[in-house]
Amino acid sequence: MAPERYPQLELDSQLCFPLYAASRAVTRRYADLLGEVGLTYPQYLALLGLWSASAPLTVGELGARLSLDSGTLTPVLKRLEGAGWVSRRRDPEDERRVLVEPTAEGWALRERVADVPQRLVEGMGLDVAELVQLRQLLDRLRTALG
Amino acid sequence: MAPERYPQLELDSQLCFPLYAASRAVTRRYADLLGEVGLTYPQYLALLGLWSASAPLTVGELGARLSLDSGTLTPVLKRLEGAGWVSRRRDPEDERRVLVEPTAEGWALRERVADVPQRLVEGMGLDVAELVQLRQLLDRLRTALG
């Protein structure tokens, strides 16, 4: 039963655990900052996707940007709708689709969270070059895994 | 409302989304591989922690290694217990504590997942040096965020 017979199964020796733990740590930090305006982290990501679009997005389009399916997005969007930050309506030209876009309040919220990325980066302990490098490695990882 | 007025709020321009998306992509890949033996990814992580220990761990000790609290770990460990892979018992010397350790079947499971890390790395599209670098950056990030 000696653990040293399976060095590849040590928690920190592979990539999975550091990635999982770092992701949760960042999410927790975001939750602290976003709690001030009443947003969760996935709700914030959904708004980032909607803010970046020049027109209303369908649930499927937003899901493609976030790699999230309707089972996750539908309740997130309904909570954002309930809070008054997004509107949801069936596309009159294709009743299968639901068009989502920020409300006026949702657009205004963007200003209130504009400083969140900078505040987060300040606590990360990495310089700009390292952040860029980390992002590139993560993007390649995500692309490779489909 | 021009999106270009908030470049720091673009999905891919900050670190949070690539990290979040990459972590979910890796978890999905693990789920594929671990589904063969009937494990979820958090269950696998809990077993990694227990396999590395030379003696039974308390819930708190395992939680410290995984950065997970009892609200998450207790149901995970109960499901592992229900599947016959770990045992849970109160510490006779301190009845507040619950001692957790793999059963014989739980130890045997280690051999069946021994090739999972290698199989995962093969689909990542990164060479060994890049994996080491990525892990180091993630560890520093996690340390900095507490």
Next chain:
DNA sequence: CGCAATCATATTGTGCACAATTAAAAGAGG
């Protein structure tokens, strides 16, 4: 046209994450 196949979203069920609360046990001081 009729209708089977496809598509877009919603719903259901399971399993995390995590904050907040509860409850029981152990230690500390008087």
Next chain:
DNA sequence: CCTCTTTTAATTGTGCACAATATGATTGCG
């Protein structure tokens, strides 16, 4: 001893993630 505080898990409640399924709308094809 006997409370008061601390420690340790479990429980409760909310909100994701995601697979599987259901529902309804659209498209193609004969």
